[in-house]
Amino acid sequence: MSFANTLTPDSVLMVDAIARHGSFAKAARELGKVPSAITYSVRQLEESLDVLLFDRSGHRARLTPAGEALLREGRHLVNAFDALADRVKRVATGWEVELRIAVNALFPMEPLFDLVEDFQRINQHTHLIFSSEILQGNWDALVSGRVDLVIGAHTEGAPGPGFPSRALGAFSMAFCAAPHHPLAQLPQPIEPSEIARHQVVILADTTRRMPGLNRGMHASRNSFTVSSLPHKVTALQRGLGCGFLPLNLAAPHIADGTLVHLRLNRPSAPEPLLYAWRSPADGLALSWFLQRLQSPRLRAALLSQDVALDNPGAAIPINN
Structure with a gap:
């Protein structure tokens, strides 16, 4: 007898009912079947597995060690089938099972958490997966298929056709050092030649396959x-x-004095950033996020455009 024909989610539920009630008859009533049908099904299952699932020697039907193992693992099988059914239903409605989103590591997450809160009010079934990327790692995540949407990719290094994008804005940065750092003791604005004499702390590019964006100070x-x-x-x-x-x-x-904002003699122009996605954008969850990313308020929050310093220099491109 075929193992696949007897071990099914229904057979696992049957074993579970018998184990809980300790009775074939009570399990039959719960499942809406006659006791003889339950007895026959259990025998078929035992024959196909060539094991004894229940000890019938006492007043109650008790699981054997083999029966306990089947029920323990079988519950995972039932849950998997239930999850599959849910996924099929969600696909039929147009909502993705999961949506993977890469976010520029320099962006604050609070505005996106607000977005998630709004999204969960209309859909709690799509699994949102956020990851943090730096520099070319944003495009790499999209091109490699690790994510469906990237928020904060650089215009440089864009892969071209197949990945639609929209302008997000330009990100402002502050060039900083500790108050006791030698650069903090110099008159401002500071010349590039002075900076070249000191260590520059940079963030690692998270790209895995594509060339990194190593220019300017990153190339030092x-x-x-x-x-x-x-x-x-x-x-x-x-x-x-x-x-x-x-x-x-x-x-x-x-503000608390642990860092000093240093003005540079040759500040670079702000670099525009993009949000981009995998085409076609036919899922309702992705479409929802793309629509919300058109909000000027959300873009300003992501780009920290509501933050000002007492002694601000010109905005600096985020790749330096």
């Missing part, structure tokens, strides 16, 4: 690399180097 040998913004802030505060931070992240540290 007089630098060291960290993997996260908190690590970069700590390195700057300890005077281990100088470097750029997002205005929204730098502002409180400048």
Whole structure:
């Protein structure tokens, strides 16, 4: 007898009912069947597996060790079938099973959490998966298929056709150092030649396959690399180097005196950023996020355009 024909989600539910009631007859009543049908089905299942699932020697039907193993693993099978049914239903309605979103690591997540809260009011079934990317890692995540939507990709390095994009805005940065750092003692604005004499703390490009965006200060040998913004802030505060931070992240540290905002003699122009997605955008969840990203208020929050410093320099491109 075929194993596949007997071990089904229904057979697992049958074994579960018998185990809970300790009776074939009570399980039959729960399942809306006659006791003889339950007895016959259990025998078929035992024959196909060549094991004894129930000890029938006492007044109650008790699971054997083999029966306990079948029920334990079988419950996972039932849950998997239920999840599959849910996914099929969601696909039929147009909502994706999951939506994967890469976010520029320099962006604050709070505005996106607000967006998630709004999204969950209309759909709690699509699994949202957020990841953090730096520099060319944003495009790499999209091109490689690791994500469906990227928020904050650079205009440079865009892969071209097949990945539609829209302008998001330009991100402002502050060039910072610790108060005891030698650059903080110099008259401002600071010349590039002065910066070249000191270590620059940079963030590691998270790209896996595509060439990294290594230009400007990133190309300098007089630098060291960290993997996260908190690590970069700590390195700057300890005077281990100088470097750029997002205005929204730098502002409180400048206010409490643990960092100094340094003006540069040759500030670069702000670099425009994009949000991009995999084509076609035929899922309702992706379409919903794309529509919300058109909001000027959301864009301003992501780009930290509501943050100002007492002594701001010109906006700096985020790849420096």
